[in-house]
Amino acid sequence: MKTIFEKSRPGRRAASLPCSRVDERFCQLSQLPPELRREKPAELPEVAEIDLVRHYTLLSRMNFGVDVGTYPLGSCTMKYNPKFTEWAARLPGFAGLHPLLPQLRRGGLLAQGALRVVYELEQLLKQITGMDAFTMQPLAGAHGELTGIMLMAAYHKDKGNQKSIVLVPDSAHGTNPASAAIAGYQVVTVPSKDGVMDPVAFKEKLNDEVAGVMMTNPNTLGLFNPHIAEITEAAHRADAIMYYDGANLNAIMGYAKPADLGFDIVHLNLHKTFGTPHGGGGPGAGPVGVVEKLMDYLPISRVEMRADGTLFLNYDHPNSIGYVAPFYGNFGVCLKAFAYILALGGEGLKEVSEDAVLAANYLRVKLGDKWEVAFNRPCMHEVVFSAEDKAADYGVSALDVAKALIDEGFHPPTVYFPLVVKESLMIEPTETEALENLDAFIAAMGRIADKAAGDPEALHAAPITTPVGRLDEVAAARHPVLKEPEDQGA
Amino acid sequence: MLAALGQGSVAELFEVIPERLRARAWDLPPGMSEPEVGQYLAKLAGLNAQDLVCFLGGGFYDHHIPAAVDALISRGEFYTAYTPYQAEMSQGTLQSIFEYQSAICRLTGLDAANASMYDGGTAIYEAAMMAVRKTKRKKLIVCTSVSPIYRIMLKSYTVNLHLELVEADLSDPSALQGLLDQDTAGLILQNPDFFGVLHDYAPHFEAVHAVKGLGILGCNPIALAVAKTPVEMGADIAVGEGQPLGLPLSFGGPYLGFMAAAEGLLRTMPGRIVGRAHDKEGRTGYCLTLQTREQHIRREKATSNICSNEALCALAAVIFLGLMGKQGLVELAELNMTQAAYARERLGAIPGVEAVDQGPWFNEFRVRLPIDARVAVSRMIDKGIAAGFPLGRYYPDQANNLLVAVTEKRSKEEIGYLAEGLEAVL
Ligand SMILES: Cc1ncc(COP(=O)(O)O)c(C=O)c1O
Numbered sequence: 001m002k003t004i005f006e007k008s009r010p011g012r013r014a015a016s017l018p019c020s021r022v023d024e025r026f027c028q029l030s031q032l033p034p035e036l037r038r039e040k041p042a043e044l045p046e047v048a049e050i051d052l053v054r055h056y057t058l059l060s061r062m063n064f065g066v067d068v069g070t071y072p073l074g075s076c077t078m079k080y081n082p083k084f085t086e087w088a089a090r091l092p093g094f095a096g097l098h099p100l101l102p103q104l105r106r107g108g109l110l111a112q113g114a115l116r117v118v119y120e121l122e123q124l125l126k127q128i129t130g131m132d133a134f135t136m137q138p139l140a141g142a143h144g145e146l147t148g149i150m151l152m153a154a155y156h157k158d159k160g161n162q163k164s165i166v167l168v169p170d171s172a173h174g175t176n177p178a179s180a181a182i183a184g185y186q187v188v189t190v191p192s193k194d195g196v197m198d199p200v201a202f203k204e205k206l207n208d209e210v211a212g213v214m215m216t217n218p219n220t221l222g223l224f225n226p227h228i229a230e231i232t233e234a235a236h237r238a239d240a241i242m243y244y245d246g247a248n249l250n251a252i253m254g255y256a257k258p259a260d261l262g263f264d265i266v267h268l269n270l271h272k273t274f275g276t277p278h279g280g281g282g283p284g285a286g287p288v289g290v291v292e293k294l295m296d297y298l299p300i301s302r303v304e305m306r307a308d309g310t311l312f313l314n315y316d317h318p319n320s321i322g323y324v325a326p327f328y329g330n331f332g333v334c335l336k337a338f339a340y341i342l343a344l345g346g347e348g349l350k351e352v353s354e355d356a357v358l359a360a361n362y363l364r365v366k367l368g369d370k371w372e373v374a375f376n377r378p379c380m381h382e383v384v385f386s387a388e389d390k391a392a393d394y395g396v397s398a399l400d401v402a403k404a405l406i407d408e409g410f411h412p413p414t415v416y417f418p419l420v421v422k423e424s425l426m427i428e429p430t431e432t433e434a435l436e437n438l439d440a441f442i443a444a445m446g447r448i449a450d451k452a453a454g455d456p457e458a459l460h461a462a463p464i465t466t467p468v469g470r471l472d473e474v475a476a477a478r479h480p481v482l483k484e485p486e487d488q489g490a
Numbered sequence: 491m492l493a494a495l496g497q498g499s500v501a502e503l504f505e506v507i508p509e510r511l512r513a514r515a516w517d518l519p520p521g522m523s524e525p526e527v528g529q530y531l532a533k534l535a536g537l538n539a540q541d542l543v544c545f546l547g548g549g550f551y552d553h554h555i556p557a558a559v560d561a562l563i564s565r566g567e568f569y570t571a572y573t574p575y576q577a578e579m580s581q582g583t584l585q586s587i588f589e590y591q592s593a594i595c596r597l598t599g600l601d602a603a604n605a606s607m608y609d610g611g612t613a614i615y616e617a618a619m620m621a622v623r624k625t626k627r628k629k630l631i632v633c634t635s636v637s638p639i640y641r642i643m644l645k646s647y648t649v650n651l652h653l654e655l656v657e658a659d660l661s662d663p664s665a666l667q668g669l670l671d672q673d674t675a676g677l678i679l680q681n682p683d684f685f686g687v688l689h690d691y692a693p694h695f696e697a698v699h700a701v702k703g704l705g706i707l708g709c710n711p712i713a714l715a716v717a718k719t720p721v722e723m724g725a726d727i728a729v730g731e732g733q734p735l736g737l738p739l740s741f742g743g744p745y746l747g748f749m750a751a752a753e754g755l756l757r758t759m760p761g762r763i764v765g766r767a768h769d770k771e772g773r774t775g776y777c778l779t780l781q782t783r784e785q786h787i788r789r790e791k792a793t794s795n796i797c798s799n800e801a802l803c804a805l806a807a808v809i810f811l812g813l814m815g816k817q818g819l820v821e822l823a824e825l826n827m828t829q830a831a832y833a834r835e836r837l838g839a840i841p842g843v844e845a846v847d848q849g850p851w852f853n854e855f856r857v858r859l860p861i862d863a864r865v866a867v868s869r870m871i872d873k874g875i876a877a878g879f880p881l882g883r884y885y886p887d888q889a890n891n892l893l894v895a896v897t898e899k900r901s902k903e904e905i906g907y908l909a910e911g912l913e914a915v916l
Contacts (some may be wrong), residue, residue: 001581001585001590003585003588003589004589004808004812005592008816012656012815013817014556014812014815014816015814015815015817015818015821015822016556017821018554020825020828020897021901022832024904026782026828026829026831027828028834029828029850030823030824030827030828031824032688032850033717034717035690036688036689036718037718038599038715038717038719038722039524041715041816042816043596043599043712043816044592044597044815045811045815045816046815046816047812048814052809052813053561055563055623055812056565056586056805056809057562057565058735059585059586060562060582060583061567061582062578062579063567063568063569063574063579063580063581064567065569065571066566067564067566067568067570068567068570069571071571071721073572076572078570078572079568080570084528087528088527088528090560090742091531091535092535093532093534093535093540093559094515094538094740095738095739095740096539096540096552097539097549097739097740098544098546099550099739099742099743100546100548100550100878101539101542101546101876103879104546104867104868104880105864105868105874106868106871107867107871108681110538110542111539112536112537113533113534113535113537114741116534116537121844127515127516127517127518128518130513139609139799139800140608140797140799141798142785142795142797142798142908143612143796144796146795148646150647150650153650157650172787173786173797174788174789174792174797175795177789178788178789178794178795179795181795183650184650184652187789187790188620194814195541195548196683196762201583222890224506224507226506226507226508226658228508228511229508229510229511230515247800248773250850252504252507254516255512255513256507256512257513258831260511260512260514261511269520277569277570278570278571279568279571279800279801279802279803280569280573280574280580280583280805280873281571281572281573281574281605281798281799281801281802281815282606282744282800282802282803283608283798283800283801283803284743284798285744292868304824308844314806315543321646321649322642322643322649323611323639323642324641324646324647325611325612325742325743326550326640326643326742326743327610327612327739327742328741328742329742329743330744331740331741331743332740332743332744333744335531338531339527339531341518341529342519342521342522343521343522343527344524345518345519345521346517346518346520346521347520347521348521349518350898354500354503355504356792358500358503358504358877359491360495361503362491362495365494366494366585366669370916378503393572402576403578403735406579411579412575412576414575416818417786422891424561425565445704446571448529463578466579466581466773467773468576468577468769468773469576469769470577470578470769470770471578471767471768471769471775471776471777472767472768473767473777475767476767476777476779477765477781477782478766480763480780481758482588482591482595482603482756482763482764482765482766483588483591483596483603484588484589484592485579
């Protein structure tokens with residue numbers, strides 16, 4: 001489809017601006033001297049509102065979201081996002097609120113509603129995870145990880161510990177090692193055994209140099225690590241901090257809390273577990289919770305309660321790591337998650353995890369006839385299959401399977417992650433898919449398995465129902481075209 | 491379903507969690523219906539000021555958001571999708587990011603933009619780290635007129651990284667002498683600066699290039715419609731907060747960090763990047779590209795840890811820029827400047843109040859009051875006006891200085907109330 005720049009026609013416009021009504025001479029003041037002015041205007045599109053609305057409406061029709069169909073993208077928890085939370089985030093009392101207002105003297109009194117959202121959400125997340133305090137500042141999961149590692153560093157610095165290593169299991173999400181590395185740590189990978197981090201291998205890597213350990217439990221294979229207590233106890237003996245990647249919290253709500261499992265820091269992906277939409281790649285929110293020994297280091301400001309019950313921003317935490325975001329996090333996202341948690345309540349959240357785990361196990365068993373499960377034992381909220389046999393027998397890769405699923409009307413699972421399984425297909429159905437949708441997915445996967453044996457060429461050619469077929473990504477990376485050339489639509 | 495699993499109850503599926511580690515307490519409130527949650531949240535929203543006339547800025551502005559922005563980003567096909575890993579069914583997200591990248595390049599004049607960063611502050615930090623990686627040097631020089639909020643963020647992020655962070659007033663490029671050296675990775679400036687003043691930083695960037703460091707410019711995207719571009723000043727990387735481009739203030743987020751850089755820096759850039767591609771039949775499409783920079787491929791060797799970004803905010807921004815258009819964005823920028831110029835004259839006419847800077851300004855400026863600006867602002871709140879941001883909070887030597895932002899939404903009458911109100915409380 002043509003770009004919005006190609007649809008540009010000189011002189012067209014959609015902008016509707018108020019009239020200034022101040023004296024003409026002030027307009028003169030808005031004319032910059034030549035040395036401060038850009039040479040020519042930016043070549044933005046010249047379109048009428050109808051042109052623009054049709055353009056983006058048509059583009060939206062070339063997109064697939066949870067609102068369109070089943071989206072079992074493993075690790076991403078693509079559950080349905082209730083609409084009323086969108087409504088809440090657009091209430092003018094929230095959407096119009098300037099973040100600097102509570103930093104004015106007496107301004108905090110004019111932001112009590114927003115501060116209450118932050119405060120109450122913190123209490124709820126504490127209860128859900130068992131942590132002692134939360135910051136809402138981190139703006140996504142990976143940003144929460146970076147914040148967590150910074151907290152870890154502050155703790156060790158305070159104690160005079162010289163530690164330079166962060167351990168991560170080989171099944172970890174890429175953001176875990178990346179976050180540790182950009183925070184200045186050396187990353188050491190611990191191998192898994194039978195799908196989970198092996199406590200023996202772990203103890204071999206554990207020494208006084210280890211500042212912390214990043215894990216998610218259940219891990220990215222959907223498997224709960226039963227040795228978790230042994231691991232956290234060993235880590236704590238070495239004064240290492242246990243970090244919990246909360247991307248997989250959807251599996252355990254009401255059944256286990258990261259704090260009880262021995263973790264010291266946790267980030268949550270509100271856009272996964274707590275039903276806030278993924279936005280085509282964000283915005284998310286990655287609040288970070290800590291146990292008491294790390295509380296002093298949390299970012300400032302923190303929302304605290306005065307004796308009279310009013311809330312205020314406390315910047316007076318001298319051991320704090322500082323600011324990780326300009327204000328109080330992705331407030332709009334936090335607000336949607338707050339609405340979601342209020343609606344579901346304790347029982348509802350527990351049911352979320354039960355249904356998510358049930359759905360994943362249903363797929364594990366039902367798909368098991370035709371597909372090879374990486375670790376065939378009860379899983380938690382997601383299950384990983386391998387197309388290695390199909391690749392060996394018929395030359396059909398995990399990528400082919402993914403593309404064939406597109407033609408079947410499904411978003412494919414995550415492929416080629418986790419790295420510990422060859423030709424992996426990581427499926428996370430979530431709790432919001434009804435049985436008939438799971439059955440339809442199983443049927444589609446069955447047809448694909450049959451086709452792999454009977455007509456593998458058809459799978460190599462997939463998808464055929466989409467506006468474009470498989471794109472030549474190698475050529476795209478070799479000769480990157482990352483923008484519309486300037487002469488286009490100028 | 492349980493029958494299919496040969497299981498008696500759902501609880502059995504959780505038996506892998508050792509008994510002694512199970513959650514003991516689960517003291518969460520009972521669930522609520524949609525109308526009940528709605529009422530509660532509407533009540534909380536009502537506890538926030540709703541009719542305050544806003545002259546607060548500091549990098550975050552009360553601009554008008556055309557209705558079409560929300561109508562389009564509210565389409566479920568866009569906002570309930572995730573990162574476009576499966577290009578064939580994500581052409582909507584991918585093409586709109588490509589258009590967003592194109593628009594950011596056209597605004598900044600630079601060669602390549604990424605798909606978004608979390609916000610303006612993390613974008614500055616990521617740009618600083620790009621300079622460190624590219625030059626393999628350790629020193630970052632930051633002007634004190636860069637947002638103090640972002641400077642605190644930069645300090646927080648880099649404290650353990652063995653870097654040297656130097657802050658100085660660099661309004662005059664000669665202040666750079668003695669700071670620039672063979673260990674300088676980058677120079678970070680902001681235009682308009684935190685006080686709303688527009689600059690030509692060409693001499694600064696020339697000086698940093700002379701020692702082979704990189705020039706980083708933080709920009710206001712609406713000011714870019716009229717102001718000298720980063721590329722015209724010689725900057726290598728442009729970053730900024732995209733909130734003015736159609737995003738609500740929303741108490742601090744979600745916002746949008748934008749980033750564009752010169753061609754030679756492409757492979758050190760953080761974040762998602764979308765490129766144009768073709769299928770076997772020669773049809774044009776879009777896909778994530780240059781992914782070997784990223785965490786899901788490179789893990790601990792990635793250029794950044796960013797994964798989820800602010801895609802929907804970038805979509806809002808490109809829609810906003812399309813709605814404003816080539817001419818409209820210039821008019822919007824000039825209207826902001828006009829209203830601000832009027833406000834400056836009105837406030838400057840109050841006895842005891844004086845302008846601090848020489849200008850020229852964009853849509854924000856500082857005035858010196860005869861009393862502590864914090865006191866003046868708190869008195870103005872009673873009049874239903876957020877009169878501006880008292881600078882003493884971040885600049886202790888500027889206790890009487892007030893930073894006033896005026897967007898196209900502030901009418902002549904509202905500016906009049908501000909001036910009259912301020913005169914009365916001084
Ligand atoms: C296991 C895991 N950890 C961390 C992340 C990073 O979260 P975010 O994308 O919000 O930064 C993800 C998300 O993709 C994930 O699946």
